[in-house]
Amino acid sequence: MDWIHLKKLRVECIVGIYRKELKKPQPLILDVKLGIDLSVAGRSGKISTTCDYERVAHEIRLLLRFRRYRLLEVAAEEIAAMLLGIHQNVQSVWLRIEKPQALPTLTKCAAVEISRTRENFPIETEESVFGHVDILLETADAGLYLLHIDKGKSIPLHYHRVMRELEWRVGGQILRNGKRIKKMAPKAWKKLQQHNYENTGKQTAILFCCDVPAFIPEDEILVDPPKSPKKNG
Template structure:
């Protein structure tokens, strides 16, 4: 199937491709697949107008593919999708969502995404799915919160993907979860986690009952990408007092390669 999306003036959009990304993750419906990570191959084509980037330079007019690849890897490693179809839809919804200011990238107008499970079948057969989506196909719920707002990127019975957008001076109070499994990736470069600065591109998995909080002391909105399994349960956002010994952090995982930071040029 040929996919050649056009801009509002009828001109073909430019294509940025991420090819051959390999992620080891939980994806599938069978018992063995639900407990054992397997390799997944991801190929993505992003469609947008890159003329401004070519003429002016800088990533705000295009896409920082180093950062985006880390964000997609984080989602695949933490959402534990049951179906390739669900994984593809969730990733497309994330890619095509209007970018937050701290992402410093242009709006992607359309996407082609292919997922393949090279070891799911015997005899050398590869199970794969390819989808084509446009930004105008999607709508995103927005929830106003005391700390700012939440963008609901994707939800199904098994997982939810959210952008937590902390306004300047905003804070997500110390809280814990007792039912949900939660993973978070820091997107903004001005956030504090557990009372100390945290680098953009750092991901965390929060054990159940582990108190955590975010603060935004900066003058700009800062974003956290959040995966909850199952999808967010309001009654499981339990505010708790500070522990006697203070807040600690689990070991973080770096999802952005060196140099993939605010103001970098590709």
């Protein structure tokens, strides 16, 4: 197995069970190893045949900054599920998360360390009006999903009263609220914010989505399109 390493990635994150820990973000230090066959990239020189570690670093930062964790264990599990879900050529994830401010008078840091493979995250798939949804992981606090939007389909304009939502583009040509999005284009949706997506490309488009709490079907509230004025006569 070949490996891609990210060492000492620093992210500010809300994490902890004590009231003082929930008031402001504190630093986490991450070491990440991605198990992947690098032989094709080593011969072709094409980034599409490997895993873009800059993108991986951004994905980890986005998820940790959006979420509010009680336990490092949950953060580690979600990161592993997210990376294995988004990056199909990655076969395993090893990561260590250090929390330097956990026990400042007793030790240098507290940390968790996990190793996960695809077998740890069997993906459930659900059909949808726009295509299908891969359920990467649902924890007690959140859900991680890949939204596959078929060619010519769209996610209707909607909002949420309960869920907070983080989304970014994984691939494909997508309009968000009528505007084309490029690169990852991450967006954290607050409650009641209306949004929709349209696939304008020739291939399936993919979005990553994190819902807090995990997806609630009844909280996917569609916005009725404006009615055309009636013509006299």
